[in-house]
Amino acid sequence: MIIVLRSGAAPQEIEEVVRRLKKLGFGVHISQGTERTIIGAIGDERGVNLEEKIGVLPFVERVIPILTPYKLTSREFREQDTVVRVNDVEIGPGKFVIIAGPCAVESETQVMETAFRVKEAGGKILRGGAFKPRTSPYSFQGLGEEGLKLLARARELTGLPIVTEALGIEELPMVAEYADMIQIGARNMQNFRLLEAVGKLRKPVLLKRGMMNTIDEMLMSAEYILAQGNYQVVLCERGIRTFEPATRNTLDLSCIPLVKKKSHLPILVDPSHGTGRSDLVHPMCLAALAVGADGLLVEVHPNPVEALSDGPQSISPDQFFSLVRDLRRFAPLVGREI
Amino acid sequence: MIIVLRSGAAPQEIEEVVRRLKKLGFGVHISQGTERTIIGAIGDERGVNLEEKIGVLPFVERVIPILTPYKLTSREFREQDTVVRVNDVEIGPGKFVIIAGPCAVESETQVMETAFRVKEAGGKILRGGAFKPRTSPYSFQGLGEEGLKLLARARELTGLPIVTEALGIEELPMVAEYADMIQIGARNMQNFRLLEAVGKLRKPVLLKRGMMNTIDEMLMSAEYILAQGNYQVVLCERGIRTFEPATRNTLDLSCIPLVKKKSHLPILVDPSHGTGRSDLVHPMCLAALAVGADGLLVEVHPNPVEALSDGPQSISPDQFFSLVRDLRRFAPLVGREI
């Protein structure tokens, strides 16, 4: 941590900073510049909020953290890539795992048809929402437990593990009973109570980046889960909010190689929510593979024009089939297997 | 709702849209332009997600909603300004209510000293966090129930009602037992389970705008609460996330007169989180009063340089005193009483 004092700080002010740092157990290094005095705090700054404790002093201009604020999530803590297992599916290096399915579970026919088509095409995990987060209280909110049962039935018939979202703690035990992997949605990325709760489970977690959150904040949210002892976390880039109105969000693909440098956790890409347009899903999936993602989350609906939610960004089973075919041709070039 | 078809849409495609709209109970109006056919759907579009149901058709270029998606929250539903009562404090037209207190409850001395100084200066409600949402799992998370008890004790001694945040449903009953007003924080603005839960309470709610949420989304989140029968909702602008790094967030003051046009609910401004800098709090408070806000949420700490959280954006009781003094001089000019 580096502390920059305001121009013309008095000796007793410098002393005050030094006194505080030493009290917090830090070593101190003073550097007298031509216009500013700078103080280096030597020690492990994680867990001590120096930015607040020192930054608040009126003669301190800035406090600059040097270490990343997460530990268990960081590549420095664990050099090797983490492999997350969802039943017999491995998400991690050398693989490119495609998770697909409808936005929301709507009916038995819809789920079963999608599940079989997804499996046939090469999808490895089935996704589908039983509890849906909706901006409007008047929109379709999902089938609830009935939806979970349909997903479980689809797993029984196809063998595909299932991932589905839990919106709150009170429904988490029920979701965990049916699902093989729990999804934490973008709007809940900083629902810290929910993060702690899935941290206490021993089930893989799919953590989606909030549309308003930085990469470091996503890694901090993962840290909440790991800190509770659950290391089976898969991240997911799904687009951030920007000024551009042509797409629902702006899919930040540079996030993928960056996360690979910072963390050992696998990361997927969701181009369906990331763009909000089914006609952009195919090219963005190819780009996600090229850029180093560990897999995809894609919305597939047997009949997008009849979907109860997210129809405009869902692709049909036929489009999904042709997408996976193209991905298979690319995958060997980046050393991955679909 | 207006449906714009792609250039060159065939007659049977137009028919398909008409068929769907009629099935959903809408009247239909077709308008043949020089390059596009446009179809107007006549009827109440709230509760029917036409954007998904019609927008998904491949020959539909755009679906444009005409009505605002919220109803109970809208000015059209209720023309008169809503007055929210927190014990004997009224938030609404003609008043300018100042809510102040520390970011987090830290100790009895801290809360009591702040409470007395806030009351003395002219603050009407005491704020303070017992459960704190923190980006890092290693930061101070609040005193929990102990903090709630200290707040209740401060109310007892000063008579000030208290507002405090509930982070999740499981702690909501406990928070509701102590607090006079429940705060829903920015990161929880779209925690729909929590919104529904406070909607079922009969306590006033302080709903803060998410840092990356639009004004319409904030009003939709309020609608979740009103739809459960709780009309005692106060909104709060607290800054949005932009590219500008000089302030923690960008305080969107134009939000205030806009919300006044769209909704009957009162709205406050929180310049402490909105700027993240204590030296900007005073001028932004004056601006909030000038622009038409119904009050303020301000972080005050008896000793900001020793605060366990948010010290850099807290003002001291003396600064608060001089702030309220200035606000009192302005308030009559905008027809408000402090």
Place this chain on the structure above:
Amino acid sequence: MIIVLRSGAAPQEIEEVVRRLKKLGFGVHISQGTERTIIGAIGDERGVNLEEKIGVLPFVERVIPILTPYKLTSREFREQDTVVRVNDVEIGPGKFVIIAGPCAVESETQVMETAFRVKEAGGKILRGGAFKPRTSPYSFQGLGEEGLKLLARARELTGLPIVTEALGIEELPMVAEYADMIQIGARNMQNFRLLEAVGKLRKPVLLKRGMMNTIDEMLMSAEYILAQGNYQVVLCERGIRTFEPATRNTLDLSCIPLVKKKSHLPILVDPSHGTGRSDLVHPMCLAALAVGADGLLVEVHPNPVEALSDGPQSISPDQFFSLVRDLRRFAPLVGREI
């Protein structure tokens, strides 16, 4: 400037940084932390791009500038507020100068009527565009020199100085011949050739913040002008681009007190472009006064519903009259005169 080395940097790598810094004339201060080595560069870092020269080394993790990159523009360079004189109008402390007029000069009647009404109400400078920057090549581009002549005629009749925009260098001499103050528009804030050119003039300049630019970038653009010897620069906040679609831009009022801390230059607020909605102009003008701005830039049109450009954000002369009346009641409270 502080240089943070990557974890595990070798002694010869530390040496390499030191060698480079010394070669550039900097003193050096090495601080060995528990996980990182940090090097302080002591000397004047302005004019030497250490971020590029040192940051490019593979074993350097980050280079953190300590000083602000502008000099002449900074409050440290000049403690006292600058007063800019446009003919006999002073823009600076103790004053609140209202600049008003139509977006574009359209006709003699329009300009004359506006000029008289603006003056009558209390406006001090007349604005109006003769050369208009338009997103579309098919939109009205302004009357050109004819427009400048109309503005000059309005000055003759009313005595109001005039400010108008120059879009490019080639038209700058002509604009400078007619105008009392040259406006550099938001889209040209980083048109460095144009900045240099107005820097060589001895006329006051009104520099608008780009909708995509940080406060520091605005001050750097001002530095381009001051560095050429022209110190008569007035800044203007006019809204930045964010994700919020309800307003054309998000007016960043916290920019005003921040600029006051960083720089000695006066700064105005333009709520017409900042919000894009005439119904928000009045409250945002009051807020601008309350927050410490040195004045306003407001679009007034004798008949907004017939305006050739920016009608939806222009107010009528009657609305302007009532606006100035309200501002006059507030101004004494903040120690300013209109």
Place this chain on the structure above:
Amino acid sequence: MIIVLRSGAAPQEIEEVVRRLKKLGFGVHISQGTERTIIGAIGDERGVNLEEKIGVLPFVERVIPILTPYKLTSREFREQDTVVRVNDVEIGPGKFVIIAGPCAVESETQVMETAFRVKEAGGKILRGGAFKPRTSPYSFQGLGEEGLKLLARARELTGLPIVTEALGIEELPMVAEYADMIQIGARNMQNFRLLEAVGKLRKPVLLKRGMMNTIDEMLMSAEYILAQGNYQVVLCERGIRTFEPATRNTLDLSCIPLVKKKSHLPILVDPSHGTGRSDLVHPMCLAALAVGADGLLVEVHPNPVEALSDGPQSISPDQFFSLVRDLRRFAPLVGREI
């Protein structure tokens, strides 16, 4: 164009809109909804700013344009992909053209070494800045004409065409004399005078997207050039400004397939500026190829650690060599030739 009237608009207000539309030559279609009256304007809305002319009426709630505001640039105007020729290099379908070179021309050795290494690796056009747009007036501004001469000499020796930026109109003739393709930089994307000027040349133009400009605004700026008769325009995505601080900009790859739908012009990707980090250039280049771009703009420097500008985002000739080798393996899969 669709006009939505405010709730409760009076018959004479509807009449007023109709009168105005007819006067402007539009057909009119009135649609009486349950809560709003909606009026469709039938006719070619390009060139008539209805948003201003009608939107300004107080009883009009919204004006919604239906047609895209550009014409010559649109896919509807010209269905076939445009091929832009820079000397004997073709940019367009079936090709993947790599433009590479240093950010700034610094010296003869630097340019020549880069040019030979770029050509050897498979680059087709040489880039390099002689006039540099710099945020600070104190940063290196480029070698000027001397730089242009060095570029011309590199072309002579290697046969590679050269592309370089013109910052302003006054230097345009000189730049055009040396360069084979003129670059308009991101900060100048809405410098309309410069756009008109390159529109009058008969040289290919490389138009970079502004960091805070929408896709539609980029296409409108292209329209400025095409409207002057110059159809040889290549677009370039180079990252937009967002809240994420980990990268200099956020590279918006979904822009590529979107532009392909909207326009017939070729589009490149610049991952050097788009990310600001040399370690992200390789993966983002692969993604750009996968997503459908027509080529790349990459910063290559013989010795990035000694570069006078943009060192941190430049790759070395060796890294460039290995990048092109990887791109060559991918290119056939997307039907392109390098």
